[in-house]
Amino acid sequence: MKDFPWLSVLIALPAVGALVVGVLPRAREELAKRTALGVSLLVAAVTLVMASQFDTGGPRFQFDETYWWIRAFGVHWALGVDGVALTLIGLSVVLVPLVILASWHEADRSGGVDTEPRRSVKTYFALLLALEAMMIGVFAATDVFLFYVFFEAMLVPVYFIIGYYGGAQRSYAAVKFLLYSLFGGLLMLVAVIWLYPLSNRPASEGGLGHGTFLFSELTRLQIDPTTAKWLFLGFFVAFAIKAPMVPVHTWLPDAAAQSPAGALVLIVGVLDKVGTYGMLRFCLELFPGAAKWATPVVIALAVLSVIYGAILAIGQVDLKRLVAYTSVSHFGFIVLGVFAMTSQGQSGAALYMINHGFATGALFLVVGFMITRRRSVRIDAYGGVQKVAPLLAGSFLIAGLAGLSLPGLAPFVSEFLVLTGTFTRYRVAAVLAATGVILAAIYILWMYQRTMGGPAKEAVTGMKDLSVRERIVIAPIIAIIVAMGFFPQPVLNVINPSVQHTLARVEKADPAPQIVAENGARP
Incomplete structure (x- = not known):
């Protein structure tokens, strides 16, 4: 069944589902929720069937579809997935039904804090399905122009989710998110358009x-070094904003503080991965020479993101902003692994994208459960929660320990691979980035102590523990975090062939191991 248009179907299902939910009568809120959940589960099931046919020893891009879209401009509806794209699509389709279930009553509360209804419930769930279609499309696109279309189209549902269903400062956060993203998208659009005349040149001139x-044809282009550097920067800045990296990260804490907690799982858990995925796929493979030229600066920015994000997380008093800053730090690790240009570093970075999605998703979900109960995002509004809601506190602890990359939980493996792969080529950067592990322990454990430990505050004495619905939401994510912590090899087996293709394209090989003699001297 590999000739079946799996990826087109996967994009169409949530898109059609969004339309169906959107045209339902406004009064049929429960039907809208059930329909959205059913469609998302169907998408997950179809993805599972497709993934079961992926051949790790086969061609790089599988389930290929290529049809003319805009023939006059050389644009195709071209889809296909390698191991990295497949796992990121898997992350998306697993999280969406859990987010829908977690958000069952969220749209009525404007993010769980303000009880004033903002917009219709059905619109909220239609936007979630539309966002799922865009996420699948952006990871599956193998035409650079089509990738750009999905890259920009994702902004629309996110903008309305933040702007209509967010907190008190939702308009400011939504506009800031949109402006940052549009600025990056504009730079990338210029670079994308520039590729067309370059490819249209005769073969004798490198076209x-x-x-x-x-994408498969553009990798054969011969681009002069100066032009390649400008094109690289056009793509890289757009991806750095999306990632988000210091110093273009400031939209994320504001968006996180104002977004509904459920939707925030997708914004930070999946959408931000488009940035690091784009760096790995397009920046390195389309412009390998320029990528090597920019590597020292990118490595420095990645290390800065790791440390700066962690330090700012320690000083936060808002739960959502704290977790958002932890993501800035974690994305620094991912970018570090991508540009270390070693098999361990890039495999770790690709795995980190998946693990971060689940770990941070779990954190935001539990934070959302807490905010729904206490109606406050402030850390000092909590205390002693573990005495009245042990399951809630236990889930928060496991998600937090995953966030600090505790051995035995999924992020540890990816962080270890990133640091190992970086150390073999950039020792100083790896050592500096490793301080982020210490800082992570500080901000996670201190957050847990202030919210869950100590005597129960009077305001939380009546707090209810996780409901059956909430347990169904959080249990699968915790199970995945634990399973991938002990046995990540199946996912690495899917990722590694794609990483090897990328390294071959940038003409990088792992540094040869250094043998140390018995007296400690290097031969």
Whole structure:
């Protein structure tokens, strides 16, 4: 069944589901929720069937579909997945039904803090399904122009989710998110358009003889170094904003503070991965020479993101902003692994994208459960929660320990691979980045102590423990975090072939191991 248009179907299902939910009568809120949940589960099931046919020893891109879209401009509806894209699609389709279930009553509360209704419930769930379609499309696109279309289209549902269903400062956060993203998208659009005349040059001048945006063909372009550097920067800045990296990260804490907690799982857990995925796929493979030229600066920015994000997380008094700053730090690790250009570093970075999605998703979900009960995002509004809601506190502890990369939980493996892969080529950067592990222990454990430990505050004495619905939401994520912590090899087996293709494209090999003699001297 590999000739079946799996990826087009996966994009169409949530898109059609969003339309169906959107046209339901406004009074049929429960039907809208059930329909959205059913569609998301169907998408997850179809993805599972497709993934079971992925051949790790086969061609890099599988389930390929290529149809003309805009022939005059060389644009194709071209889809296909390698191991990295497949796992990121898997992350998306697993999280969406859990987010829908977690958000069952969220749309009525404007993010769980303000009880004033903002917009219709059905619209909220339609936007979640539309966002799922865009997320699948952006990871599956193998035409660079089509990738850009999905990259920009994701902004629309996110903007309305934040702007209509967020907290008191939702308009400011939504506009800031949109402006940052549009600025990056504009730079990338210029670079994407620039690729067309380059590909349209004769083969004798380094072109292809025809204009195209197909990724597989663009990798054969011969681009002069100066032009490649400008094109690289156009893509990289857009991806750095999306990632988010210091110093273009400031939209994330504001968006996190104002977004509904459920939708925030997708914004930080999946959407931000488009940035690091884009760096690994497009920046390195389309412009390998420019990527090597920019590596020292990118490595420095990645280390800065690790440390700066962690330090700012320690000083936060808002739960959502704290977790958002931890993500800035974690994305620094991912970018570090991508640009270390070693097999361990890039495999670790690709695995980190998945593990971070689940670990941070669990944190935001539990934080959302807490905010729903206490109606406050402030850390000092809690205390002693573990005495009245042990399951809630236990879930928060496991998600937090995953956030600090405790051995035995999924993020540890990916962080270890990133640091090991970086150390073999950039020792100083690896050592500095390792301080982020210490800082992570501080901000996670201190947050847990202040919210869950100590005597129960009067305001939390009546707090209810996790409901059956909430247990169904959080249990699968915790199970995945634990399972991938002890046995990540199946996922690495899917990721590694794609990483090897990327390293071959940038003409990088792992540094040869250094043998130390018995007297400690290096031969």
